[in-house]
Amino acid sequence: PAATDARRRPLGQPDAPRAGVGRPGHLVGGGAGGRIALYAANLSGWSGTLQTWAPTQANGDKGGPGTAYLFERTSGRRRLFVDQSSITTAKRAWLLEPLPSLPDATFAFDSIDLRRGGQVLLSNASWTVELASGGQLDGDRSGVFVARGRLNAQQGTGLHLSHVSVESGGRLDLADVTTLSSVYVDVYGELANARAVRVTGSAGRLQG
Helix, strand or coil, X not given: CCCECCCCCECCXXXXXXXXXXXXXXXXXXXXXXXXXXXXXXXXXXXXXXXXCCCCCCCCCCCCCCEEEEEECCCCCXXXXXXXXXXXXXXXXXXXXXXXXXXXEEEEEXXXXXXXXXXXXXXXXXXXXXXXXXXXXXXXXXXXXXECCEEECCCCCEECCCEEEECCCCEEECCCEEEEECCEEEECCEEECCCEEEXXXXXXXXXX
């Protein structure tokens, strides 16, 4: 079955080619990384490993990253992980496929962790990704978050990525006072609520 978020809405397929088989000399896609959703009462003592990056392919198109979602019932903590294993030709993982049954939806996370080039796309203009109080867009500063809908980071503590892109029709809500440290933010949609934005670091930029 399809993986689900804390509100049990189905997550869609990554924005990547499916695997295929061709005759010798034909290029094939590597396939996408897939989905994992782990629900548990408490994960504090768990030391396992979740792997959702796409398989490598000797030739042809590389697949996009998968997603790993962790939900702890006792704390209510919701975390999303995307790891692309540094595959340089990576595609984006769709947070959710456009679904007619969900014309408007809000998905709340305590953290979204993007690593080794992981990219996430919020594909629908009427959907919202919301960072909970103290929540973060986090990772190793190589990740990319692309919003065609609303990214609400008003209650979050920061955007610790390489790049955040808000496309035309999208919206980025920041806290009243926000520091963007070494993050490249493109806003071609709407920037809301931020009264004071401080950009620091050689890679830091806010444009649109």
